[in-house]
Amino acid sequence: MPTFKLPLSRKGLPVLALMAAGLVAAPALAANTEPNEVLRPALSLEGNFLSAYVAGSARDTEAAALFFREAIAEDPSNQELLERGFVAFLASGSMQEAYRAAERLSARDSSNNLAQFALAVRSIKAQKYTDARSRLGKAARARQADLTATLLTAWAYAGAKEGKQALTTVDKLRGTPGNDPFKQFREYHAALIADVIGNAEEAEKRFKAAYEGEKNTLQVVDAYGRFLAKRGKKAEALAVYKAFDELAPRHPIVKAAMKALDEGKPLMPLVTNAQDGAAELLYGLGVVGNTQGDELTAIIYLQLGLDLKQDHPLALVTLGDVYERLKQYDQANAIFDRVPKDAAVRTSADIAIGQNYEQMGRGDDAMTHLDKLMKERPDDVEVVMALGNVQRSRKKFAEAAESYAKAIELVGTPQRGHWILFFYRGTSYERAKQWDKAQADLKKSLELVPDTLPAGKAQVMNYLAYSWVDRNENIDEAFKMLTKAVELAPRDGMIIDSLGWAYYRLGRYEDAVRELEKAVELKAGDPTINDHLGDAYWKVGRKVEAKFQWDHAKNSNPEHEDLVKILRKIDHGLDEVEKNPTAAESTPAPAPTPAAQSGG
Numbered sequence: 001m002p003t004f005k006l007p008l009s010r011k012g013l014p015v016l017a018l019m020a021a022g023l024v025a026a027p028a029l030a031a032n033t034e035p036n037e038v039l040r041p042a043l044s045l046e047g048n049f050l051s052a053y054v055a056g057s058a059r060d061t062e063a064a065a066l067f068f069r070e071a072i073a074e075d076p077s078n079q080e081l082l083e084r085g086f087v088a089f090l091a092s093g094s095m096q097e098a099y100r101a102a103e104r105l106s107a108r109d110s111s112n113n114l115a116q117f118a119l120a121v122r123s124i125k126a127q128k129y130t131d132a133r134s135r136l137g138k139a140a141r142a143r144q145a146d147l148t149a150t151l152l153t154a155w156a157y158a159g160a161k162e163g164k165q166a167l168t169t170v171d172k173l174r175g176t177p178g179n180d181p182f183k184q185f186r187e188y189h190a191a192l193i194a195d196v197i198g199n200a201e202e203a204e205k206r207f208k209a210a211y212e213g214e215k216n217t218l219q220v221v222d223a224y225g226r227f228l229a230k231r232g233k234k235a236e237a238l239a240v241y242k243a244f245d246e247l248a249p250r251h252p253i254v255k256a257a258m259k260a261l262d263e264g265k266p267l268m269p270l271v272t273n274a275q276d277g278a279a280e281l282l283y284g285l286g287v288v289g290n291t292q293g294d295e296l297t298a299i300i301y302l303q304l305g306l307d308l309k310q311d312h313p314l315a316l317v318t319l320g321d322v323y324e325r326l327k328q329y330d331q332a333n334a335i336f337d338r339v340p341k342d343a344a345v346r347t348s349a350d351i352a353i354g355q356n357y358e359q360m361g362r363g364d365d366a367m368t369h370l371d372k373l374m375k376e377r378p379d380d381v382e383v384v385m386a387l388g389n390v391q392r393s394r395k396k397f398a399e400a401a402e403s404y405a406k407a408i409e410l411v412g413t414p415q416r417g418h419w420i421l422f423f424y425r426g427t428s429y430e431r432a433k434q435w436d437k438a439q440a441d442l443k444k445s446l447e448l449v450p451d452t453l454p455a456g457k458a459q460v461m462n463y464l465a466y467s468w469v470d471r472n473e474n475i476d477e478a479f480k481m482l483t484k485a486v487e488l489a490p491r492d493g494m495i496i497d498s499l500g501w502a503y504y505r506l507g508r509y510e511d512a513v514r515e516l517e518k519a520v521e522l523k524a525g526d527p528t529i530n531d532h533l534g535d536a537y538w539k540v541g542r543k544v545e546a547k548f549q550w551d552h553a554k555n556s557n558p559e560h561e562d563l564v565k566i567l568r569k570i571d572h573g574l575d576e577v578e579k580n581p582t583a584a585e586s587t588p589a590p591a592p593t594p595a596a597q598s599g600g
Contacts, residue, residue: 061299065092072101075249077109090118090381091296093303110138120152121304126276129160147173147182151281152200153191159274163197184214188223189281195227203227211240218254218314219284222270225257229267236262247452249417250382253314260506271448279309286318295322315342320352328354347377351386358390368389381407381421384415388424397432401425423460430434430467438467458489469505478502493523499530509539520549527558531566546574 030483051067068085070364075081099122102115116135123132133156135319149171156167162588170190173182191206196324205263207224214220221244224235228237240260245251260267261366271277282305289298301318306312316339334357336349343349357366370387377383387405411418426441442464449457461487465478469481482499486576500515534549550570558566566575 016300019378030335038282061088061091061093061296063114064088065094065097069097084116086115087300090300090303093306095303095307106135112438113277117148117152118304120156121278121282121308122150124156124159125275127159127274129156129274130155148281148285152278154189154193155274155277155281155430158193158277159194161197163199166193166197167199167202184210184217184220185284187213188220188284189277191227191281192223192277196271196277197271204231215243218244218248218251219270219280219287222253222257223458224581227268230269234261234576237267243418246450249415252348252382275308279305279312279315281305283307283312283315283318286315289316290322295326297418298322309340311340311343313339313345315353317345317349320349324352324356329358329360332356336533347373347380347382351382352419354386355390358393363394364388364417369581379410379412383412385421387422387563388428392424392428392431395431397428399434401428401434401437404428414444414448416450418444419450419456419460421452422448423463427463430463435467435471439464442467454488455492458492458495461485461488462492462495462498469498469502472505475505476501493519493521493526493529494524497526497529497532500536504532504536504539509536512536512538513542525556527556527562527566531554531558534569535574543573552570586588 009215012520027298047333052170065085065088065482068081068088071080072081072085084105085531086098086101086105089095089101093329098118102112102118105112106119114240116138120132120135123129123135130288133153136153136156148167154166156168157163167190170186175181175183179597187206187210191203191210194200194203194206198583204227204334207227210220211224221240225237228234228240237259238258239561241254241261245254245258248254257267269278274511281506282301284304286298289295289301299319299322301316302322303314304317316335320332320335320339323329323335333353334354334577336356339346339349351370354366354369354373357369358365367390370383370390373380373383374387384403384407388400388407391397391400391403406413408418408421408425411421414422422441422445426438426445429435429441442460446457446460446464449460451457457557461481465485468474468478469482478500479499482495482502486492486499487494496515496517500512500519501516503509503512513533513536516529516536520526520533530549530553532547537546547570550566554566554570
């Protein structure tokens with residue numbers, strides 16, 4: 001078996017080469033383990049290796065670590081097993097095992113970048129700053145401009161009270177004129193370092209530069225606001241937070257900071273020492289990995305950051321979000337439960353736990369959890385809204401509308417950030433067949449949704465206009481609205497479907513086919529889109545293709561009442577269904593599947 005070296009960066013960006021660890025290279029296999037199933041080692045070295053490989057390909061970091069642990073115990077001299085196990089230990093948060101593996105790997109090959117990087121983080125945690133810099137120097141030999149190694153080295157200098165050298169090191173990160181990909185990280189961490197070493201003038205200059213470049217980045221906004229508050233510039237701090245609130249309304253950290261400033265309470269700095277600074281860097285890199293869809297890279301950065309600062313609220317929430325996206329809901333909930341009780345994002349974490357219960361098919365647990373939250377925080381709009389979301393996902397639309405109504409009542413005078421409440425209540429009313437109320441809410445949502453959220457505006461336009469089209473009302477106005485929605489969200493298959501259906505309602509069947517074919521390409525498994533395309537094909541004389549699309553819609557888990565109509569079209573054709581549409585009410589159809597009943 002070949003051995004691998006794990007480079008710390010690729011093309012100058014902080015990307016971990018996890019493929020070399022076998023965690024992403026395998027086919028996408030599912031672990032298929034029951035939530036409460038106890039994992040047990042295999043009976044052979046080969047069995048443990050293959051189990052670890054499958055677990056890694058399924059992004060099940062905990063299982064991968066367990067099986068690699070057993071495989072390494074059986075064959076401790078196997079270099080490749082050790083390298084793969086090392087990455088699995090990092091990803092699972094088994095940090096002591098990871099560091100022991102890193103020691104063995106670095107002893108065999110001092111140029112192993114990932115091993116040196118991990119051991120440097122451990123040295124920063126232990127305040128062994130000279131050792132940390134030495135290891136980062138070895139790790140960065142191949143690329144001196146590596147973002148991760150350079151900024152960790154700067155924080156190691158800051159920890160050793162060598163502030164001038166720390167800032168000089170940060171400033172080594174320079175791009176070319178007009179192309180400076182390092183600017184956000186450079187200015188932000190230079191500001192944090194300057195603040196930690198007591199150079200307030202330099203810190204303010206750097207914070208301003210970071211903020212001017214990234215006004216929509218929460219880390220920068222919160223750190224700058226806290227710095228200004230510490231300097232007694234309360235009005236400026238509030239302005240920074242309010243500007244962010246207009247862009248991304250209702251973020252709990254921003255809300256909590258503005259409330260503290262209004263009440264004259266102090267805001268503590270985000271970073272007070274080198275360990276905090278390094279943890280903040282690793283959190284930021286984890287966010288980048290998560291945003292780019294590189295889940296395992298994100299997990300490793302976040303786990304290393306949490307080893308430096310175990311109660312970093314945003315790192316915990318981000319790590320939980322990653323596991324959510326991987327559909328590892330038990331693991332996500334375990335992470336969310338670690339968020340400190342007094343953290344501004346704790347309510348968000350508790351809400352996520354309840355919603356994950358719903359995703360796991362534990363609907364009763366979800367309702368019990370959210371009901372408990374409601375009793376603890378009866379006036380929390382986000383909690384009431386979360387309850388409505390679960391009710392809506394369970395197709396209890398009338399109850400969901402009531403919950404959203406309570407949230408809207410708690411809000412009082414709605415602001416732009418509350419458009420989503422009216423949207424959700426409107427969609428719930430529509431599904432509960434209360435169209436007048438639904439239409440009023442959807443119009444109110446469209447009035448409130450800011451232009452800075454084009455995707456949100458497109459969603460509201462789409463729902464309102466599609467509802468008009470489906471009801472054969474306001475077709476011309478709906479068509480204009482849908483055309484605008486497609487401009488705002490040109491890759492959204494559902495919105496393009498709505499535009500195609502508007503063409504269909506207008507009798508422009510060739511145009512409908514064109515748009516609906518685009519929609520199917522973007523969202524191939526959606527039963528409604530396939531059903532619509534079948535209808536359009538029928539109208540242009542492509543009847544064999546129409547039946548193919550209806551058959552595909554039938555097999556894509558449609559709503560029960562839609563399934564009845566689809567089956568009639570397959571058996572009798574669209575013309576017959578249009579002549580006698582009410583016959584569908586008395587036509588038997590197969591019972592809906594459990595997934596259809598639950599809305600899954």
